[in-house]
Amino acid sequence: MKLIVGITGASGVGLGIKFLEKLPLDIEVYCVISNSAKVALKFEQNGAMPNNSNILFYDDSSIGACIASGSFQTDAMIILPCSMNTLAKCSVGIADSLITRAFSVMLKEKRKVVLAPREMPFNTIHLENMTKLSNLGVVISPPMLGYYSDQQTLEDMERFIIGKWFDALGISHDLYKRWS
Numbered sequence: 001m002k003l004i005v006g007i008t009g010a011s012g013v014g015l016g017i018k019f020l021e022k023l024p025l026d027i028e029v030y031c032v033i034s035n036s037a038k039v040a041l042k043f044e045q046n047g048a049m050p051n052n053s054n055i056l057f058y059d060d061s062s063i064g065a066c067i068a069s070g071s072f073q074t075d076a077m078i079i080l081p082c083s084m085n086t087l088a089k090c091s092v093g094i095a096d097s098l099i100t101r102a103f104s105v106m107l108k109e110k111r112k113v114v115l116a117p118r119e120m121p122f123n124t125i126h127l128e129n130m131t132k133l134s135n136l137g138v139v140i141s142p143p144m145l146g147y148y149s150d151q152q153t154l155e156d157m158e159r160f161i162i163g164k165w166f167d168a169l170g171i172s173h174d175l176y177k178r179w180s
């Protein structure tokens, strides 16, 4: 599987890093971290990045990177967390960065895309943008807490949320206990 991971400047950027760390090593990962996400990372965690050999990192300004073209075949993309700025650009087709261009490519090629918008509360513009993208087939999957899987710690809760993103992308895992 070839997976594009965009990390944008919303609270919870650390979840994006943990998501990368938990990805199976046989997945080829193309990762782009926006400049705002780098700022948020400095505020919210120690800035340590995973160095798994299956992850290629690109600068958000590298508009000529392979993932900017539909002729480069990938299977899926996730933007997590997805800032309201990036959400808005995605919903109107602005493609002025590698993350938004890659998103636009995935949409036109009708490939799987998952967005994890993070803001609280959402305003009507945010909700309209999400509705529009959902109607276009994008999976809208914010980092939402669930309490039915016997979570005891923050780490358990994060594993549950990351597991739900893996589910949406079709990646098998044992990150949380399923309801049965």
Ligand SMILES: Cc1cc2nc3c(=O)[nH]c(=O)nc-3n(C[C@H](O)[C@H](O)[C@H](O)COP(=O)(O)O)c2cc1C
Pocket: 007, 008, 009, 010, 011, 034, 035, 036, 037, 039, 040, 043, 044, 082, 083, 084, 085, 086, 087, 118, 119, 120
């Ligand atoms: C520590 C920090 C936390 C932020 N949290 C959020 C957030 O939860 N949601 C959001 O939409 N923007 C948040 N922002 C603001 C975005 O980073 C800002 O709108 C930026 O322009 C987003 O750029 P990007 O979409 O290119 O990453 C946060 C900024 C910082 C520095």
